[in-house]
Amino acid sequence: MNSIQDRRQEYRSLFKQNVAKRLLVDKAVRIIVFSCVIIAIIPLGSILVEVFKNGLTAISIEFLTETPGSAGSGEGGIGPAIQGTLIIIGLSSMIGVPIGVMSGVFLSEYGDNALARFVRFFNDVFMEFPSIILGIFAFLIIVLVLGHFSVWAGAFALSLIMFPIVARTTEESLKMVPMTYREAGTALGLKKWVITFRIVFSAAKSGMVTGILLSVSRIGGETAPLIMTILGSSQFFSSMDTPMDALPLRIWRLSLLPYDSAQLQGWGAALVLIMIILGINLGVKYYFMNKKNGFSGQLIKQRRNVTK
Amino acid sequence: MTTLTTESTSMEASPFASPEPSSTIDTKYKMIAENVTVSYGGIDAVKNVTMKFKEKSVTALIGPSGCGKTTFLRCLNRMHDMTKNAKVTGKVMIDDIDLYSNEIDPIYHRRKVGMVFQKPNPFPTMSIYDNVTAGLRLNGVRDKKILDEIVEDSLKMAYLWDEVKNDLKKSAIELSGGQQQRLCIARALAIQPEVLLMDEPASALDPIATQKIEETIIELKNDYTIIIVTHNMQQAIRVSDYTGFMYLGDLIEFRETKKLFTDPKDELTAKYVQGHFG
Numbered sequence: 001m002n003s004i005q006d007r008r009q010e011y012r013s014l015f016k017q018n019v020a021k022r023l024l025v026d027k028a029v030r031i032i033v034f035s036c037v038i039i040a041i042i043p044l045g046s047i048l049v050e051v052f053k054n055g056l057t058a059i060s061i062e063f064l065t066e067t068p069g070s071a072g073s074g075e076g077g078i079g080p081a082i083q084g085t086l087i088i089i090g091l092s093s094m095i096g097v098p099i100g101v102m103s104g105v106f107l108s109e110y111g112d113n114a115l116a117r118f119v120r121f122f123n124d125v126f127m128e129f130p131s132i133i134l135g136i137f138a139f140l141i142i143v144l145v146l147g148h149f150s151v152w153a154g155a156f157a158l159s160l161i162m163f164p165i166v167a168r169t170t171e172e173s174l175k176m177v178p179m180t181y182r183e184a185g186t187a188l189g190l191k192k193w194v195i196t197f198r199i200v201f202s203a204a205k206s207g208m209v210t211g212i213l214l215s216v217s218r219i220g221g222e223t224a225p226l227i228m229t230i231l232g233s234s235q236f237f238s239s240m241d242t243p244m245d246a247l248p249l250r251i252w253r254l255s256l257l258p259y260d261s262a263q264l265q266g267w268g269a270a271l272v273l274i275m276i277i278l279g280i281n282l283g284v285k286y287y288f289m290n291k292k293n294g295f296s297g298q299l300i301k302q303r304r305n306v307t308k
Numbered sequence: 309m310t311t312l313t314t315e316s317t318s319m320e321a322s323p324f325a326s327p328e329p330s331s332t333i334d335t336k337y338k339m340i341a342e343n344v345t346v347s348y349g350g351i352d353a354v355k356n357v358t359m360k361f362k363e364k365s366v367t368a369l370i371g372p373s374g375c376g377k378t379t380f381l382r383c384l385n386r387m388h389d390m391t392k393n394a395k396v397t398g399k400v401m402i403d404d405i406d407l408y409s410n411e412i413d414p415i416y417h418r419r420k421v422g423m424v425f426q427k428p429n430p431f432p433t434m435s436i437y438d439n440v441t442a443g444l445r446l447n448g449v450r451d452k453k454i455l456d457e458i459v460e461d462s463l464k465m466a467y468l469w470d471e472v473k474n475d476l477k478k479s480a481i482e483l484s485g486g487q488q489q490r491l492c493i494a495r496a497l498a499i500q501p502e503v504l505l506m507d508e509p510a511s512a513l514d515p516i517a518t519q520k521i522e523e524t525i526i527e528l529k530n531d532y533t534i535i536i537v538t539h540n541m542q543q544a545i546r547v548s549d550y551t552g553f554m555y556l557g558d559l560i561e562f563r564e565t566k567k568l569f570t571d572p573k574d575e576l577t578a579k580y581v582q583g584h585f586g
Binding site (some may be wrong): 112138178179180181182183184185186187188189191194198199202203205 | 385387389390392415416418419421422423425427429431432433434442443446447492495496499
């Protein structure tokens with residue numbers, strides 16, 4: 001039987017032998033991680049390059065502001081589609097974001113019961129629903145009942161896509177806020193809703209904003225539910241009860257046409273859609289990051305102070 | 309009936325009983341915990357503890373890790389309401405109100421009891437000013453003049469005013485750890501509590517910050533009833549008037565600090581204060 005001292009010596013020698021191998025594994029992991037990133041970026045980058053290359057030539061003032069011309073003429077623009085996309089994103093967010101945020105609050109702050117577990121599960125399933133099914137649902141309960149295509153039906157369908165995403169990300173961001181802040185609030189004699197909305201929210205803000213932006217980007221590109229609800233149009237928005245155009249619909253229609261000029265316009269519309277989504281993302285992020293009371297803004301500031 | 313009367317008369321006449329009533333007249337108990345038991349999922353963390361806290365005194369709770377001192381402290385303002393599986397039985401009286409009675413609003417009465425936590429936890433998205441006034445603003449106090457006054461008073465009481473008076477709008481998390489903890493003390497004081505609970509307030513701090521916090525505690529004693537949980541026996545000796553020693557959920561001994569440390573009655577207490585375990 002070896003003495004404990006001998007065994008310790010043996011263990012120590014084991015470590016030494018492993019050093020070279022460990023360094024090698026470390027290096028290999030780094031290379032694998034790095035190459036996966038490259039592989040992921042290649043398609044993304046090439047899509048962007050392709051869209052910019054083809055789309056930029058299509059873009060002009062007329063293209064951005066005018067109604068579509070006759071098919072294949074290469075004239076006219078995508079004005080109604082841009083307007084429609086902004087309207088539908090705005091309306092869907094007005095319905096989807098508050099409901100999603102409140103559901104997230106329920107799941108995170110009051111979610112320690114069977115109902116919440118059921119809602120959470122259902123929410124996760126809902127998030128993966130094919131969007132065309134939600135479109136058909138909106139078609140059945142709004143379009144068929146009213147007897148005509150309508151903007152409301154589109155906003156309803158898209159908000160159904162939005163709110164599970166917002167609910168989930170809100171729940172996750174609120175749960176990330178340490179309990180100690182809630183305890184501090186409780187010890188100050190604050191009511192639970194005050195703690196949630198005034199203290200926990202402000203700490204969770206950046207995560208929640210990211211989730212909302214994610215859902216906005218998602219609905220901005222949805223096509224299938226819109227075919228069933230707002231149909232598409234070549235005119236500017238006239239009323240909530242008539243068909244309306246939107247960029248994904250316009251891109252889809254243009255890409256189906258056999259004319260080069262139409263396909264070029266399709267590329268242009270795709271570029272505009274990407275720029276709108278990018279613009280919303282950067283704008284909102286910048287606004288919240290720059291606000292003095294943003295949590296992540298503060299963390300960045302703190303890090304800067306440390307490095308100073 | 310007759311036997312009872314005779315008994316009480318004999319009690320009054322007894323030489324042992326006479327000093328007791330006179331001493332209770334002199335001192336008022338701010339807070340009384342009676343037969344408090346806390347269990348987490350059926351396991352008792354605090355067992356049938358009864359303690360009386362005199363007004364304008366500092367009481368220290370000492371004991372090895374896991375002895376239930378923090379758990380007991382958190383009963384005193386119903387912090388366990390937030391913890392799943394925690395069950396509290398017994399009575400906690402503040403003045404003449406039972407905190408655990410169904411008839412009272414715990415939120416209202418919690419305002420009488422301020423709390424400072426082990427780790428500094430200023431609200432990260434708020435400025436120093438907003439942190440101190442959080443308990444007031446979020447409870448509906450809007451008067452800027454009153455808020456300004458309270459901020460100055462509270463920060464002065466917490467010995468932080470001189471260090472931050474020129475940048476009250478600065479974010480709270482830009483302060484050092486010790487400053488953050490004093491900010492948390494100021495925040496707790498701003499709601500004008502009558503009792504201050506402190507859960508190892510200096511355990512995460514360096515000796516200089518610790519000294520400042522201790523000075524604050526001694527100063528605050530003039531106005532507040534303070535109950536402090538500490539790991540550090542020297543700290544208990546330095547700041548407290550009374551000390552309770554807890555072990556495995558039981559309150560082993562509770563006396564004046566000087567007596568507990570110099571002449572412990574219980575063998576376990578003696579071993580602990582002499583540093584044989586813990």
